[in-house]
Amino acid sequence: MRWLLRRCCFYVFALWVAVTLNFLLPRLMPGDPAGGMLARMSSAQIASNPGIIETYRRMLGGGDQSLLEAYFSYLGQIGRLDFGISTSNYPTNVSEVIGRTLPYSIFLVGVAFILAFVIGTTIGMVAAWRRGGTVDNVVVPTMLALGAFPAFFTSLVAVYFFGLKLGWFPLQHAYDTELTPGFNYAFLESAFRHAQLPIIVITLAFAGGWVLNMRTVMINTIEEDYVAMAEAKGLPDRRVMTRYAGRNAILPPLNGFAAQFAGAVGGLVFIEFVFSYPGAGFTLQQAALGSDYPLTQGLLLVFAVCVIVANFVMDLLNVVLDPRVRTA
């Protein structure tokens, strides 16, 4: 319990660092981001939003406030989840844009990441259990090679072959553009069909890491005495592999989850860009190119929160899987 509490404190602190980075970055950079943004807006837009100059000054710096003063008013604004107005989606609020795009990304990365984890660790486990077998000699090198390729390159090749040449999957977007998003069969079916190829690509890109981690740890675990003991007792082969060696070997790779998930969130940006998939990653890229700073700030914070939440879930899972953590 104390361990979980300490983790919570750490996550709150990490969140605070992310917010502070958001605050400091535009102020540390040469030039005046807020001035640049206001210069791009028409005078009519500024006139119709009385507080907008002040809002941007507060978010991006350049006003006449002192740094400390500006920091506290910034924290207050973030606390109210007010990120300002997205200039590239004028006059929509940043929080509204995020609310619209984030579900697509969570769906994509959530499904793909769980698939990658399950498939990767299973292959790694089997490969280590039967060293030099078919899985170890054929499947593992293939997965590693696929994982080593940059995700955006794999997805470009996949779009070309499976989308364009073979016509198995739709090429772009998250659903047929004639449909309006909503809870009906036509939309869900279309969304599912469009998500297939991105999910396959992300899964293949990230399964390789799990395979390698799991295989390495499993090879060492197999030589433990309790595995030999289980075999000597005459337990079925599969039960020894999963319940004795596998269950213990899975813990170290799980602890690498943080880095893996942060990586997956990054890879998502590239894959959404390739597929023009209207998720948070594609939106971030568009916002960054279009210097829509309120939106990029909001999205960076959202990504950080997603990684933190995923880490926390993994901590909870660790408590369930590893009894030693509970007593510590």
Next chain:
Amino acid sequence: MQPIGADEAAPSAVPLTVQQVPTARRRRLPGLPLWLRLLLSNPKSRMGLMIVFGMFAVGVLAPWLATHDPTAYSLLDAKQSPSWNHFFGTTDQGTDIWSQVVWGTRNSLFLGFAAATLATVLAATLGILAAYCGGWVDDLINFATNVFLVIPTIPLLIVTSSYLKSRGSLSMVLILGLTLWAFEARILRAQALTLRNRDFILAARVAGEPTWRIVVYELMPNMISRIAAAFVLVFYISLLTAAGLQFLGLGDMNSQSWGVTLYWAQVNSAVLQGEWWPFLFPGVALALTVLGLVLILAGLDEVSNPRLRKPPKQGRGMISGLFLGHGRAK
């Protein structure tokens, strides 16, 4: 422990790797440094080294290998598939992709190498300092590292580079190096921790050597192989990250690099028009380099961890000669 006797323990700390060199190999490749002989004797890292050195050679020879000016627009030559005149075809604007990839090799490798060097210097300094000093220094550095690991790198880089007025090589190296150090610092800290309580370090401390001297002359020489492995890992990641940023249109877009060529292929929707050459060639160049680095890493792992090698039963006969540690008990 007696200070006088302990003092003599320090020089006897020989790196473990020396014992692993099979004598037959050592005789066949004279004149090469030990680490290179070791890497060349492992089939994976030998392959990887060949690929990576090949790519570096392309980068160095870029002015002689390029057949066209990589920026020369020519709408008459636009959208050509590969031919003898344009080895890798041309883009929608009629620029020569072969020349772009060749020049891009030089810039991409330089950017990745420089960023990896910066990240490694930071990571090695912080990681070793944390492990050696312990106490609040360790807590602080470890905490900062963990915080950095939780903030997703790619979005952070995207946001940072969107604030940059000009995205020249120097600023890209800086922001890449400053974001990629964290996981490397974690690896190196863990490895420095295992060395920290070895006898030769204790001996040096008892002998009264100052901290900086212990770190630089006692710890560093024994960490060098681990730092090199971590460097290869970061090199591979910074290559991918830099190319990825350029692919998103957020790198140094005025220079030639693999990512920039890929960005224009994506912006011109080359894939949707059925043009495979604008994205295939720069992508393969990047993937090949990355594969080479991954192979070097895999070889390094096998050299230092005998358990990961193929079980001896499998390799006996014609392949067995290729593997290190053959005929030696595990």
